[in-house]
Each structure stands twice: as C-alpha cells, then as structure tokens.
Amino acid sequence: MAANSQLPRRIIKETQRLLSEPAPGISASPSEDNLRYFNVMILGPTQSPYEGGVYKLELFLPEEYPMAAPKVRFLTKIYHPNIDKLGRICLDILKDKWSPALQIRTVLLSIQALLSAPNPDDPLAEDIAKQWKEDEAKAVATAKEWTRQYAQG
Amino acid sequence: MQRLTRSSARQREEETRPSLPSTNQNSSKRRKQSTENTVTATGNDQVSSDKVAKRTPEEPSNPTTAGTKPSASNSSQQPEQVQNQESDVEISEIPESDVSYFGYCSDDGGEVQSNSKVATETSCMDEQARRRQQQEDTEEVAELLGVENSVATLLLRSVAWNKEDLLSRYMEDAEKVCAAAGVANPAAVSLAMLSAQVSDRECSICRLDGPLAFSALSCGHSYCDCCWKRFLSLKVEEGETRIVCPEPSCSLQVPENIVRQLCDRETFEKYSAYVENAFVDESKTCVWCPYPNCGLSVGTTDSSSKFIICAQRHSFCVECRSEAHAPAQCDQVIEWLKKCDDDSETFNWLSANTQDCPKCQSTIEKNGGCNHMTCRKCKHEFCWVCLGLWQSHTDYYSCNRFDPDKVKASEDGKAKSRAALDRYLHYYHRYMNHERSRKLEEQIRDKAVLKMEELQKKEPQRLWGDVQFVGEATEKLCKCRVVLKWTYVFAHALEDSSSQKNLFCFLQEDLERNTERLSELLESEVENLLKAEVKSEVLALAAVATQSRLKLLQGVEEGLVA
Ligand SMILES: [Zn+2]
Numbered sequence: 001m002a003a004n005s006q007l008p009r010r011i012i013k014e015t016q017r018l019l020s021e022p023a024p025g026i027s028a029s030p031s032e033d034n035l036r037y038f039n040v041m042i043l044g045p046t047q048s049p050y051e052g053g054v055y056k057l058e059l060f061l062p063e064e065y066p067m068a069a070p071k072v073r074f075l076t077k078i079y080h081p082n083i084d085k086l087g088r089i090c091l092d093i094l095k096d097k098w099s100p101a102l103q104i105r106t107v108l109l110s111i112q113a114l115l116s117a118p119n120p121d122d123p124l125a126e127d128i129a130k131q132w133k134e135d136e137a138k139a140v141a142t143a144k145e146w147t148r149q150y151a152q153g
Numbered sequence: 154m155q156r157l158t159r160s161s162a163r164q165r166e167e168e169t170r171p172s173l174p175s176t177n178q179n180s181s182k183r184r185k186q187s188t189e190n191t192v193t194a195t196g197n198d199q200v201s202s203d204k205v206a207k208r209t210p211e212e213p214s215n216p217t218t219a220g221t222k223p224s225a226s227n228s229s230q231q232p233e234q235v236q237n238q239e240s241d242v243e244i245s246e247i248p249e250s251d252v253s254y255f256g257y258c259s260d261d262g263g264e265v266q267s268n269s270k271v272a273t274e275t276s277c278m279d280e281q282a283r284r285r286q287q288q289e290d291t292e293e294v295a296e297l298l299g300v301e302n303s304v305a306t307l308l309l310r311s312v313a314w315n316k317e318d319l320l321s322r323y324m325e326d327a328e329k330v331c332a333a334a335g336v337a338n339p340a341a342v343s344l345a346m347l348s349a350q351v352s353d354r355e356c357s358i359c360r361l362d363g364p365l366a367f368s369a370l371s372c373g374h375s376y377c378d379c380c381w382k383r384f385l386s387l388k389v390e391e392g393e394t395r396i397v398c399p400e401p402s403c404s405l406q407v408p409e410n411i412v413r414q415l416c417d418r419e420t421f422e423k424y425s426a427y428v429e430n431a432f433v434d435e436s437k438t439c440v441w442c443p444y445p446n447c448g449l450s451v452g453t454t455d456s457s458s459k460f461i462i463c464a465q466r467h468s469f470c471v472e473c474r475s476e477a478h479a480p481a482q483c484d485q486v487i488e489w490l491k492k493c494d495d496d497s498e499t500f501n502w503l504s505a506n507t508q509d510c511p512k513c514q515s516t517i518e519k520n521g522g523c524n525h526m527t528c529r530k531c532k533h534e535f536c537w538v539c540l541g542l543w544q545s546h547t548d549y550y551s552c553n554r555f556d557p558d559k560v561k562a563s564e565d566g567k568a569k570s571r572a573a574l575d576r577y578l579h580y581y582h583r584y585m586n587h588e589r590s591r592k593l594e595e596q597i598r599d600k601a602v603l604k605m606e607e608l609q610k611k612e613p614q615r616l617w618g619d620v621q622f623v624g625e626a627t628e629k630l631c632k633c634r635v636v637l638k639w640t641y642v643f644a645h646a647l648e649d650s651s652s653q654k655n656l657f658c659f660l661q662e663d664l665e666r667n668t669e670r671l672s673e674l675l676e677s678e679v680e681n682l683l684k685a686e687v688k689s690e691v692l693a694l695a696a697v698a699t700q701s702r703l704k705l706l707q708g709v710e711e712g713l714v715a
C-alpha cells in the first residue's frame with residue numbers, strides 16, 4: 001500500500017500488534033483510506049454500569065504522534081462523568097500526562113479502566129458528575145439505562 | 154462647548170515677561186493625556202501581576218534582559234500604564250547605561266533623620282545581580298554536593314531556590330531530597346546521562362531498528378537521540394519547565410545540560426530562559442515587576458521596606474503589587490481600588506477631570522498641575538479642588554480637609570448614602586487630582602528635559618548641573634504627588650475629627666502647600682528656570698517639599714501621635 005510506506009515505523013508496528021494480539025475487550029483497526037484513523041470498539045467492563053454495552057470510538061494519530069497524544073472520542077452515547085456529550089474524554093494521559101512511551105494499546109486500556117472507575121471529582125460532564133456525587137445509585141441506574149438504550153444492538 | 158484652559162503661573166509669566174511666547178499652545182496637546190484610565194490601570198497592575206510576569210519575548214525592556222523572556226505570551230495588557238518615575242535609588246546601584254538625564258534623587262535620606270521603613274522605597278537586586286546570585290548558588294551547590302550544575306539547578310528548584318534549606322535537608326536525607334527533585338540518587342547523579350551508546354536494538358518510541366545512538370538519564374530508560382530531540386523540543390515548545398523522563402513510571406527530571414546536548418541551540422536557549430524565569434517564579438526572594446510590559450525582576454531580600462523599585466524605576470508594593478502607596482496601607486489600597494472600580498467610571502472621571510466655572514458655568518478641563526484656575530471666559534479665579542474663590546484661600550494651598558459639618562449643613566434633603574458618597578467623592582476627587590497632576594508634571598518634566606538638552610547643545614559651556622536640576626526637582630515633585638495621592642486614600646479610612654486625623658491633615662496640608670508651590674514654579678518657561686535666582690528657589694522648594702513628604706510618612710509611621 002502506498003500510504004503505508006509513508007507511515008512511521010512506530011505506527012506500522014503498533015497497528016500490526018493491535019491486529020494480531022488485540023487486548024481483551026478491545027478492538028482497533030485502521031480505516032482503509034487513512035491509516036492514522038482507527039475504528040475502535042470497547043466492551044463495557046463487567047461489573048460496571050456499562051456491562052453488556054458495545055462502545056464505538058474513533059482514534060486519530062496526529063502528525064506529531066507519538067510525541068503528541070492520539071485523539072480519541074466516543075461515538076456511542078454514554079452516561080459517564082468524565083465523558084461529555086460530544087464523546088470527549090477527560091483522561092490525563094490524553095493530555096499533559098501523555099508520553100511517547102505510551103501506546104494506542106495503553107490508551108485504550110486506560111479508557112476501558114475509566115469505564116470501570118468513573119471519577120466524578122475530575123468531571124468533564126458537570127451535570128453527570130453532580131448527579132454521581134449526590135446520588136450514586138441513581139446515576140448508576142441512569143448509566144445502565146443508557147447502556148441498554150444506546151450501546152446495545 | 155468652548156474648552157477653557159488656564160494657568161495662573163503662565164498667566165503671571167505672560168504679564169511679567171510679555172516678550173516670551175505663551176505655552177498655551179502646548180496645553181491643547183497635553184489635554185489629550187488624561188488620567189481616565191488611571192484608576193483601572195492601577196487596579197489592573199494588581200490583578201494582572203501574575204499574568205504580566207510572563208513576558209512577551211519581543212518586548213524590549215532593559216538590554217540586560219534580552220533573551221531571557223519566556224515565550225508564554227500575555228501581551229494583551231492594557232496599553233495605558235501608570236508610568237510613575239521613582240528614584241529613591243542610589244546611583245551606584247544602577248547600571249551605567251540606565252542613568253538617564255533626570256536621574257535619581259539620592260539625597261532624601263539626609264534631609265530628615267529617619268530610619269523610617271515607610272518613607273523610603275528600596276531599590277533591590279537588579280536583573281544582573283539576580284542572575285549572578287542564581288549562578289553562584291547553583292555553582293556552590295554543585296560543588297558542595299559534587300553534582301553537575303544542571304542537576305544542582307533541579308535540586309535548587311525543588312526547594313524554591315533556598316540554598317541553605319536545600320543543603321541542610323540534603324545532609325539529613327539525600328535520598329529524599331533527590332527523589333523530590335526528580336534527580337537520581339546522589340551516587341549516580343553525576344552520571345546524569347549515559348550518553349550516546351550506539352546499539353542495534355529497537356528504540357521503543359520510534360520503533361526503528363539500529364544501529365542507533367541511544368541516550369538515557371541515570372534511570373536507564375533509553376531512547377534514540379532522535380526521539381529524545383523531538384521529545385525535548387516539543388516539551389520546550391509547549392513551555393514545559395519541568396521535563397521528566399518519557400517512561401511513564403519514571404519521575405526523573407531532565408537536567409538543562411541534557412537539553413543542550415540533544416537539542417538545537419534555539420531550543421536550548423528557550424529552555425534556559427524558562428529556567429531563569431523559573432528562578433523568579435519559584436524563588437521567595439524575588440518578584441516580577443507588576444508594571445505592564447516591564448518584565449524585570451526585583452529581589453526582595455535586601456529591602457527593609459515593602460516598596461521596591463525595578464531597574465526601570467517602577468516603584469511598587471511587594472505585598473499588594475500595586476503602585477507604591479505610602480502612607481496608605483495595603484488593605485486600604487485594595488479596598489479603595491475596589492471602590493473606585495465599583496463606582497461608575499464615567500462618573501468618577503467626570504468628577505475628577507472637569508469642573509464648571511463657579512461663576513459662568515463653562516465647563517473647564519484641568520490641564521496643568523496646580524490648582525489655581527482662571528476661567529478663560531470670565532477670568533474668574535478659583536480653586537480647582539473646592540471651587541472657592543482663589544483670593545479667599547488665605548492659606549491658599551490648603552484645601553485638603555473634609556468638613557463633615559459642611560456636608561451636614563447641606564444634608565437636609567439628602568439621604569445618608571448621598572452623604573457617604575459625598576465623603577468618598579471628596580477624597581476621590583483629590584486623589585485623582587494628584588494623579589492627574591503628576592501625569593501632567595511628568596510631561597512637563599519630559600519637555601523640560603528635552604529643552605534643556607537642546608540648550609546644552611547650543612551652549613556647551615553651560616554646565617550639566619546647571620540644567621539637570623529641573624529634571625531632578627520634577628522627580629521630587631512627582632514623588633510628592635504620589636504620596637499626596639495616597640494620603641487621600643489613607644485619610645478616607647481615618648475617622649473624621651479624630652486627633653489622628655487632625656494631625657494627619659496638618660501634615661498633608663503642609664505637603665500639599667509645598668508641592669503646589671513647587672509645581673507652580675516648575676510650570677514656568679525653561680528660559681526662566683535657567684535664571685540663577687529661579688534655580689535656587691526651585692532647589693529650595695524641592696527640598697522643602699521633600700522634607701514635608703518625609704515628615705508626613707514618618708508621622709504616619711509613628712502612629713500620628715502629636
Ligand atoms: Zn527513537
């Protein structure tokens with residue numbers, strides 16, 4: 001593939017490994033017309049309100065990658081204090097804690113972990129975080145409801 | 154509406170020396186320079202001090218600071234700035250190149266015996282001295298601990314540049330100090346970089362296969378030099394001042410010399426400028442000058458006063474970061490500026506900058522320093538401050554007292570809030586008036602200085618000392634103005650009719666009278682000022698005004714007990 005030859009070796013190698021040894025509950029495959037754009041699927045972790053849901057995300061590797069962090073966004077609607085309406089994710093390694101020694105795989109695993117452990121103290125979606133702090137049971141119920149409604153089927 | 158201007162001094166000059174051209178054409182130019190932003194500008198100084206601390210790189214300031222500016226840009230500061238000139242600086246402390254024509258009045262101290270802390274602003278470590286200090290501290294730590302300079306820098310930064318603190322803590326628990334600073338344990342510290350080992354293995358960042366040159370900090374996390382360079386350059390570009398090893402689990406910091414080894418010159422220079430600025434940001438011993446677009450740092454340790462002066466002679470308060478505000482207290486200043494901000498700016502400005510002639514009601518805008526106004530239309534002479542007849546001011550510069558009875562008498566129909574507003578306006582009006590006068594006088598000084606320089610070119614036989622006294626006297630005048638300005642903030646906070654207030658008003662009156670006399674004299678033509686008898690009068694008045702100023706400051710410091 002012509003595009004492939006211009007792709008940095010790092011991206012080629014990461015892509016190969018993502019395809020050959022996918023992390024459990026995560027799949028990521030590059031789009032055919034843009035090898036820096038990945039279609040991602042993350043399964044809602046067990047024992048989380050997102051269990052049973054299948055979440056679609058998009059991941060893009062900017063020109064400066066791996067010096068700059070990949071850009072990741074949820075495409076499936078999700079009720080989570082650290083993910084906003086537009087699917088943007090509040091995760092330190094996607095921002096100031098990014099290091100070129102991290103990889104697509106580590107990023108996706110961290111997002112999966114974020115689904116298991118929402119952090120309402122560092123909110124991106126203020127209203128959801130507020131709900132989460134005031135009445136966690138109700139927030140979890142809403143998250144489950146959204147999982148059923150938007151992340152299944 | 155016809156704009157009316159006045160200047161009693163000028164008018165008198167015109168009468169006595171009709172051959173000299175009037176300076177009135179200048180007043181239209183000067184009128185443009187208003188103080189309309191003064192209140193907010195002063196307020197902003199305070200608020201924006203943090204922001205201003207990050208300089209714009211292209212900002213020309215002191216030549217000695219070229220190249221030390223971080224790139225974080227915050228140039229959207231207000232264009233107006235309070236450019237007060239302060240000069241309680243010993244000439245010896247100022248770099249040669251900084252000594253300008255109207256220079257420094259270093260003689261204040263001798264005039265009043267005082268070990269006053271309020272009365273004098275201290276000039277502190279300048280930019281160069283500060284950098285020398287930083288360099289010396291770094292080298293000393295490096296030598297004592299047997300580490301490289303750049304490692305010593307990291308250690309010092311971890312304790313806000315407190316050298317003594319670092320050394321004593323290091324003696325107690327070196328491991329802990331190193332961990333906190335993000336440097337490897339002491340034994341390995343000197344090997345900060347295992348440099349350039351060529352290897353065939355794959356670099357974990359770029360995933361390229363060797364042979365590649367690898368480098369690592371003493372943690373051993375090794376990456377190819379090309380990745381290091383991209384990594385460090387990007388971090389510097391982002392303005393990061395504490396770069397840590399790329400390995401996510403590692404907390405070692407990248408010392409400056411590694412940046413020099415692996416990056417291009419431009420990147421390194423940028424980074425070392427950050428580190429240098431970090432000294433000011435992190436150290437407890439110096440601060441950024443809060444004046445917009447100044448960018449100089451000032452040391453605070455050798456100051457006995459909270460008012461300090463940067464090398465550009467901006468004088469400011471270390472504590473509240475506004476202009477040096479003796480005799481007012483920081484909390485009074487903060488409250489005052491807030492109050493000025495809260496009230497309608499237009500209203501404040503109007504009340505401070507225009508008056509109606511008490512006789513013919515023409516609107517008059519003040520355009521000179523002193524308070525003796527003559528309406529151009531009806532020739533009515535009155536006092537700008539109280540609007541009273543000028544002739545009736547027997548003690549004719551005394552116009553500083555707020556008379557609560559006078560307000561009470563006229564209070565009948567007025568609500569109480571109105572009385573409070575009147576009280577505030579009384580002080581505000583005078584506060585603004587002095588600020589405005591100072592600005593005008595600074596312009597007068599600048600013009601006088603230019604004129605003097607011309608004169609000297611024409612008459613080189615004239616001694617420099619024969620002309621520079623005007624600049625010096627105006628400097629003194631401006632200092633009196635600043636103090637006078639803040640006396641009204643101080644007085645506003647003092648209880649009316651208390652004995653302290655009476656004494657304060659007395660001191661204030663004295664300062665005001667002498668300041669206005671000096672102002673009036675300095676408004677005269679340069680040619681007049683060059684006369685020997687005028688010169689000696691200027692010198693005498695400047696000394697008297699300065700003495701009044703110091704007496705007032707000292708009085709306040711001693712608690713205003715008679
Ligand atoms: Zn590499």
Ligand SMILES: [Zn+2]
Nearest residue numbers: 372374398403
């Ligand atoms: Zn490391």
Ligand SMILES: [Zn+2]
Nearest residue numbers: 442447463467
């Ligand atoms: Zn300054």
Ligand SMILES: [Zn+2]
Nearest residue numbers: 470472473483
């Ligand atoms: Zn202060």
Ligand SMILES: [Zn+2]
Nearest residue numbers: 510513528531
């Ligand atoms: Zn009139």
Ligand SMILES: [Zn+2]
Nearest residue numbers: 161162523673
């Ligand atoms: Zn005058």
Ligand SMILES: [Zn+2]
Nearest residue numbers: 536538539552
């Ligand atoms: Zn008056």
